[in-house]
Amino acid sequence: MTTSVTINSVTKRFGDTTAVNNVNFEIAKGEFFTLLGSSGCGKTTLLRMIAGFMRQTSGNISFGDRIIDDVPPHQRNTGMVFQNYAIFPHLTVFDNIAYGLRARRRSAADIEKEVRRMLDLVRLGHLAHRRPRELSGGQQQRVVLARAMVIQPDVLLMDEPLSNLDTEMRVHLRSEIRSLQRQIGITTIYVTHDQEEALLMSDRIAVMSGGQIEQIDTPHRTYSEPQTLFVAGFIGENNLLPASIIATDADGTTLIELPGGGRIKGTGFGNRQAGSSCTVSIRPQDIDISPIDGSLVDAFQGTLFDLQFLGGALKLIFDIGAERLLTVSLQGRRGMEMPIIGGRYLLNVSRQAVRIFEQGAQS
Template sequence: MSHQVLIKKAVKKYGDFVALNGVDLEMNPGEFFTLLGPSGCGKTTLLRMIAGFNSVDGGEIYFDDKLLNHMEAHKRGIGMVFQNYAIFPHLTVEENVAYGLKAKKVPKAEIERRVDEALDLVQIKKLKNRKPNELSGGQQQRVALARAFVIEPSVLLMDEPLSNLDAKLRVQMRTVIKKLQRRLGITTIYVTHDQEEALAISDRIAVMKDGNVMQVGTPEQIYKKPENTFVAGFIGVSNFIDCKVEGENGDQSALTIGEDYTVSVGLKKSFKGKGIISARPEQLFFDQSKGLKGTVVISTFLGDFIEYEIELENGQILQLNEYTKDSETLKKDGETVYVNFKPDAVNVYDAETMEVISC
């Protein structure tokens, strides 16, 4: 049975340094929940607090209605997959996977059955008699996965488990992990700094910065509707364009970019002042005669799309991606162009608070 994981005002301090600053999060039973952020944001610290490896300096951590703050790690019913695999070099694949079951004094016949099932799930049953030094990195990671879920944990914790693998293998293994998680229905909390990995694998994501949660949402929500400029800039690529905002009714407001280019955007409430437009490269497009005037600095052909770097008249650099199926010719370096966007597709932020103000 999977647990709900509830974090209430969690605090962790190391001397004067605050690693976690009153974090509130709720992970649903059976959910694949990712903690995403740059190094030092507090994501691994929080994971280790959930695991019982780090003490809780403030707040509360629950599995369902059971308070975990002072419960020993081995009593929490968790499975853990580490960045460095942490499998025993002197044991075979089969012995590594069986280790946790033997520690729980599970009957021998049941151990054999569950280990075989686990190795089947990660597709390495034929390697059961090999030692770790005879395995590739991806195979070792599969052993670590099998060992974590063979004990049938209520919560599975994963700390950057793919960071030691090459790029192609990371893509393959994240698919394996997602399929396993869906099949087993285990509440899974996953830590990564890789934005693409988080978007591909998660049901929901918490983006963290400096010990605080900046936004929680589905991958689509996080990518399309970032709630602040940090999330907009951290997830994928965003072009930030300064503008002036003026609107009295909160429904439609005028955005003025540069001297004379104005578009109308729906805002949550009335606002007047400096704003910032955030536009993804694929949200920008070339227009015939209106928009932001600029010059192509360089173009990069990437197969299914062309990546353009464009310098505006004010010196700002934008990235625009144009799909090859929509492009008749490749624009030349030095060519004058007009860049435009659909106002309802981009996001607008208050330049002072960096919080979103568009609908």
């Protein structure tokens, strides 16, 4: 039976390195939960502790109500797709996938049916009789995927399962993994450094950095409501600008001054004392442009420095002064007037889209 998973104050040290630093979260039954972060942030280490291949230095891991710290890996009923997790070289594709079902003493008819279903799913039906050495790397990876999912594990653990595949197969398999996961409702913990994959597949994403969790949220909220400067810069394209705090209103909005002297309002995190420096994030698609004679409320000025026509979208680079550039992304519309390079424009942005972070300016 699929299960919830709780990570309670888990830390893992290797000598002086703290690979995972006091991590806490709960994954609901049937949830697709992704650990997202760049290389070395502790994703694999955390997943290996959940699988039982590695013991945490401190903290507990539970499946449902049961603490599983002393349960060996083969008794945790997890399905695993790890980086470099080998398949059996002497078994055919079919027998590799059937392995876990045979170990569970399922009937021959069941095994035939379940393995065929998996083979279809990963598009390997025509290669069922082959051995691993007669497969490409991507095909081998798909055998690993099929083998992990066919046993209907309590928890499915996947560590960059699509990283060795070509784009077409990756796009195919990520939607297949997701729809299969929904159908059978297996709690899934998925590791990737690919934000597009994470945004597309997950119910929730935990963004990790330096062994810690920066934010746990739905893909949409992770993108639109980043809680830390790291998340604001890591997920999606963003303008990160140094700024200074002018004043904070009773309604919680804060007036800031941008490089070049423009003043706008935003919503903030942490200390927002007048005079202190901060970093603001503004998504390129949250900015509108208008002729310079418009109102200056929630707007500042810039000179168009470069324009890239991308078919459906228009990418504009503005010089806002003080040697700072700002990217604006506009949706292309029939008949729209092309902005003019060298022209001066008002840049409008809603205060909700201006997020103010306490950390000092990044240059």
